Amino acid sequence: MAEPISINDNIEDEPMQLPHNIEAEAAFLGAILIDNRILEEVQIKLQPEHFFEPLHGRIFDQILRLVDRSMVVTPITLKPFFESDETMKELGGAGYLVKMTADGAGLIGARDFAQQIYDLALLRELVSVGRTLIDEALDTSESVDPKAQIENAESALYKVADGEGEQGSVKSFISASTDAIANVKKALEAGGGLSGITTGLNSVNTKMGGLHNSDLIILAGRPGMGKTAFATNVAFNAASRYARDKADGIDMEKTVGAKVAFFSLEMSADQLATRILAEQSGISSEALRMGKISREEFRELSRASRELQELPLYIDDTPALSIAALRTRARRLQRRHDIGLIVVDYLQLLQGSGRANDNRVNEISEISRGLKTLAKELNVPVIALSQLSRAVEQREDKTPMLSDLRESGSIEQDADIVLFVYREDYYIASKQPKEPVDGDDPKVHEAYEQWRIDMERVYGLAELGVAKSRHGSTGKVRMKFEAKITRFSDLERDESLRDDRYE
Numbered sequence: 001m002a003e004p005i006s007i008n009d010n011i012e013d014e015p016m017q018l019p020h021n022i023e024a025e026a027a028f029l030g031a032i033l034i035d036n037r038i039l040e041e042v043q044i045k046l047q048p049e050h051f052f053e054p055l056h057g058r059i060f061d062q063i064l065r066l067v068d069r070s071m072v073v074t075p076i077t078l079k080p081f082f083e084s085d086e087t088m089k090e091l092g093g094a095g096y097l098v099k100m101t102a103d104g105a106g107l108i109g110a111r112d113f114a115q116q117i118y119d120l121a122l123l124r125e126l127v128s129v130g131r132t133l134i135d136e137a138l139d140t141s142e143s144v145d146p147k148a149q150i151e152n153a154e155s156a157l158y159k160v161a162d163g164e165g166e167q168g169s170v171k172s173f174i175s176a177s178t179d180a181i182a183n184v185k186k187a188l189e190a191g192g193g194l195s196g197i198t199t200g201l202n203s204v205n206t207k208m209g210g211l212h213n214s215d216l217i218i219l220a221g222r223p224g225m226g227k228t229a230f231a232t233n234v235a236f237n238a239a240s241r242y243a244r245d246k247a248d249g250i251d252m253e254k255t256v257g258a259k260v261a262f263f264s265l266e267m268s269a270d271q272l273a274t275r276i277l278a279e280q281s282g283i284s285s286e287a288l289r290m291g292k293i294s295r296e297e298f299r300e301l302s303r304a305s306r307e308l309q310e311l312p313l314y315i316d317d318t319p320a321l322s323i324a325a326l327r328t329r330a331r332r333l334q335r336r337h338d339i340g341l342i343v344v345d346y347l348q349l350l351q352g353s354g355r356a357n358d359n360r361v362n363e364i365s366e367i368s369r370g371l372k373t374l375a376k377e378l379n380v381p382v383i384a385l386s387q388l389s390r391a392v393e394q395r396e397d398k399t400p401m402l403s404d405l406r407e408s409g410s411i412e413q414d415a416d417i418v419l420f421v422y423r424e425d426y427y428i429a430s431k432q433p434k435e436p437v438d439g440d441d442p443k444v445h446e447a448y449e450q451w452r453i454d455m456e457r458v459y460g461l462a463e464l465g466v467a468k469s470r471h472g473s474t475g476k477v478r479m480k481f482e483a484k485i486t487r488f489s490d491l492e493r494d495e496s497l498r499d500d501r502y503e
Contacts, residue, residue, distance in 0.1 A: 018124045027103065038110045197258045200233065208466065215381045217415065218385075221421035224426050229486035229488065231262075264317045278485045330374055345385045371384050389404050418467045
């Protein structure tokens with residue numbers, strides 16, 4: 001059996017034992033060997049690493065392997081796998097397996113034993129985090145960064161609270177492939193094409209398959225293109241789908257909606273809420289801000305507001321957040337509200353740790369890495385809005401390219417998906433020539449007529465360019481954009497999807 005472990009001789013004169021209950025582990029394993037169905041009844045995600053006694057962990061691991069192969073697990077079927085196990089020999093060989101089944105008390109309290117094994121494992125992880133925290137806090141060398149230590153401690157504590165601990169980053173291939181098959185099944189049950197969280201736009205879902213967990217999605221565009229509007233639309237659509245599925249009694253494991261955390265570093269929470277109310281009520285956000293609405297429109301606004309009261313969309317409009325502070329807030333939101341999607345508006349307004357402030361490129365690199373780490377740590381998609389450089393304005397063709405991502409190539413490197421919002425009508429509108437009058441030169445009439453034709457061709461249209469995708473093809477999706485209410489929607493005609501690759 002494992003010996004007691006000393007935590008810190010400077011804190012206690014006597015060695016301190018880590019929390020454990022070896023008898024509960026043995027009773028639980030014995031109960032499984034008597035009745036394999038107990039594994040199905042216990043809902044706790046118990047892993048071999050949760051057992052304090054290494055031998056018990058190895059026994060549990062072998063039990064899981066045999067059950068996966070649809071074999072009946074008994075002391076007899078387990079015996080061949082432990083004949084050369086030195087610890088098992090010290091305990092009497094295969095007779096130890098039989099001994100665990102001698103007391104049937106484990107059958108009655110199997111769930112309680114499993115819960116205790118799990119809880120004690122979390123406590124041991126907590127002790128480990130505390131020990132590391134104390135050791136690092138006692139280090140007063142010049143290279144120490146207290147803020148970084150706080151961030152690391154917060155991250156470690158989150159993992160313990162989420163039941164991961166240090167072993168959370170390691171997955172067997174069978175576990176990973178099982179998750180992959182589950183995603184394929186989810187896409188199939190959703191009607192095909194949607195395996196992640198919905199964007200609310202069928203054309204975009206078809207192109208991307210939805211928003212996938214652990215992905216960093218960069219949504220970029222020049223000012224005026226509507227990137228905040230698009231992000232707000234997606235956030236609302238995902239949150240409203242979650243609320244609708246919950247109200248309809250759908251199994252929430254199968255929902256393609258999500259609770260959303262929206263970090264708005266540029267706009268206030270009430271400004272974002274105004275945009276969403278404008279979209280849902282069909283009243284322009286400008287009219288709402290200025291109060292230029294009729295009583296009938298106000299009633300429609302009140303109706304939309306009542307319907308949105310239970311929307312699982314949480315807005316944090318704290319300005320000048322550091323990447324460390326954002327990650328801390330995101331962890332807390334997920335712990336309290338089970339957040340499934342995070343939106344950050346926008347990346348360049350975040351601050352780094354302070355160590356790279358003298359170099360903006362390095363600071364942006366730190367921020368983009370931090371956002372990708374956050375996506376993986378919380379296992380949710382993170383949409384981060386980003387500015388584009390002015391190089392776009394200097395070209396005849398204003399279509400954005402990956403090289404236009406502002407200030408750092410690491411944004412492109414860290415992102416799983418890069419999306420560009422582009423509205424040609426914005427640029428054509430800015431080139432409006434003088435409106436001709438009778439007596440003007442025919443060329444003036446021709447120029448205005450050509451502008452009018454060009455404007456009619458693209459008015460109210462937008463393009464979402466998928467410039468990079470680790471999971472699928474690149475290309476463009478054409479959408480409808482209603483500027484007055486800042487709403488993106490699917491085109492009714494079949495030309496919304498374009499097969500050409502994004503250059």
